[in-house]
Amino acid sequence: MAKKENKNMPNDSMEKIVALAKRRGFVFPGSELYGGLASTYDYGPMGVELKNNIKRLWWKYFVQDRDDMTGIDGGILLHPKIWEASGHVKNFKDPLVECKKCHHRFRPDKLKDASKCPDCGGEFTEVKMFSGMFKTNIGAIEKEGIEAYLRPETAQAIFANFKNVLDSTNKKIPFGIGQMGKAFRNEITTGNFIFRTLEFEQMEIEYFIAPDSDWQKAFEAWVEYIYGFADLIGLPRQNFFNHEIPDEERAFYSKRTIDIEYNFPFGQDELWAIAYRTDYDLSAHQAASGKSLEYFDDETKKRFVPHVIEPTFGVDRTVLAILGQAYAEEMMPDGEQRIVLRFHPRVAPYKVAVFPLLKNKPELIAKAREVYQDLKKDFVCVWDERGNIGKRYRSQDEIGTPFCVTVDFDSLEKGDATVRERDSMKQERIKISELKEYLKNKIEK
Ligand SMILES: [Zn+2]
Structure with missing residues (x-):
């Protein structure tokens, strides 16, 4: 789907933000000393402060301020069976075509004309499926080790630890677990600066509810609470757009998904999201592990596999949204021009x-x-x-x-x-x- 352009921003505002980000130490191109590594970035002295402020505010607002929330910090390396159970090994794949002439690679579903190369007009190879997960090996000898993955999302460590959290705290359903950390996706199509990169940070919540509870009400309450975070970090609500994902585009297990889109300097695109995922994840891990992930409700004396509502946030995208929102050029009374980042003081480095x-x-x-x-x-x-x-x-x-x-x-x-x-x-x-x-x-x- 073609995204709307941001009409309020001059066309060169992305270039200006990228240039300022480098010049003043917010974000540097990755591995620049060695000619760069495409779609990777390093955060500089200002960038790390800005990013840490966003993460700290998120953790306080979503985890510490709420009695019905708690947190974990799961591993980047998880047992490969977790990714089989979650469906990632089978489904986390994108179609890929390669130009026979210039060898550039594309996702055919993202091309306007999927029959010839947009760069040179060359012919494409047949469509192949390409895994979005980075593989690695555990063990000293590659052949004898086990093949593992760098996590493509943080959420699975929450599901895998659901029982541990339940047993080690006094949390009762409804309650949620928050987590933040790095995730890795071998994306074919990257771009728009830190919007889509190979390595990125997520802040995710799995909020567990009873299957017979009013999930619509809980879902709506989370949407409203998420907008409170936008206020906290100084992103104006009028720049947001709730994109309801229609039935035919939603994952089969999800009963409702909203992409919370934002008016970025390059156009409108997904910043955060929220999905009601039913009991898909815990049931999948219960079946694959052979261990019960049921919850026993003391009051109703009912036993059930909890359902989840999943609010998810991209840290790097939030950084980009804040930079775009803050950036201004203005003429001063003395006739000189100044560039100013109008950060909310809470996020300012x-x-x-x-x-x-x-x-x-x-x-x-x-x-x-x-x-x-x-x-x-x-x-x-x-x-x-x-x-x-x-x-x-x-x-x-x-x-x-x-x-x-x-x-x-x-x-x-x-x-x-x-x-x-x-x-x-x-x-x-x-x-x-x-x-x-x-x-x-x-x-x-
Ligand atoms: Zn080509």
């Missing part, structure tokens, strides 16, 4: 930058250092004494630092400092003794 007005005055440096060291105990801070104040502001704007604190000669006498806000560029004098409280209120708001 640095919350506060601290400057001495001048770098050659030891008394200013000493006072500014004191302020910096103290703020550092409560906020992720950065120190900058290069160039002039204007240049430092521009530099912090580009990485989305919401507040800059400047210590000047008045600070030494009056005990206050200038706080400059990123978006409005407004400046206020705040008592140094009240700085923490002031910043805390602004950041938490």
Whole structure:
């Protein structure tokens, strides 16, 4: 299906975001030193902070804040039988064609014209099925070891540990298990920067319910709760679109699936998703393992295999959505242009930058250092004494630092400092003794 273009964004906004991401240390092309490795990326100093902020907020909001949730951190390597039981070995495959002339590979179902190569017009080979799972070997000698897979999703470790979690906690159905971590897919079609890559991070929840419960109500409540997360990380609701997957396109076991699409700089596409998967997963693992995964309800005295609602989130896609949303170029009153990342302070890599007005005055440096060291105990801070104040502001704007604190000669006498806000560029004098409280209120708001 052709995706809609993002009409609110200039056509070159993706290139600008990719360029800024590299220049300011958010995302680097993977293995660039050796000429690059297609569809892989490395997160730089700013990127890792941004990504960790998203993950921390997700974990707190979805796992720690809810009494009906708990978490695990399963392995990337799982027993290969898990992937047989889940259906991945059999079904996690895409059709592939190769151009006989230029040898480029394509998914025929994603091509407008599947009869000739879009790159050179050449003829295609017959359609072959291609596994999306990366294979590896466990054991010192390749032939004697067992063949394993790098997980193509995080969810299966949750199902495989359902009984362990139940036995080791006091959770009662309905309850859910959250998990985040790396997953790997040998994609034929990659692209749009960090939108689709070979290695990526997921944040997933399996929410277990009784088979005779009102699943529609639970499903709707999760959709609403998911939008609360969008608010938390500063993604506006009007940029989202709930794409209901019609019956004929849904997995046979799913009774309802919504792709939660987002208006990315390159167009509208899937950001998150939620699916009601019935008891497909636990029943499959119960049958394959020969071990009961039933739940006994103390109150109703009923025994059943729980059904699940699965909200799932791409971390890297969320990073891209936030970068696209935050990026702005604007003309300033002095006629200069600035690039600014208008991150919500909650996700911004640095919350506060601290400057001495001048770098050659030891008394200013000493006072500014004191302020910096103290703020550092409560906020992720950065120190900058290069160039002039204007240049430092521009530099912090580009990485989305919401507040800059400047210590000047008045600070030494009056005990206050200038706080400059990123978006409005407004400046206020705040008592140094009240700085923490002031910043805390602004950041938490
Ligand atoms: Zn070709």
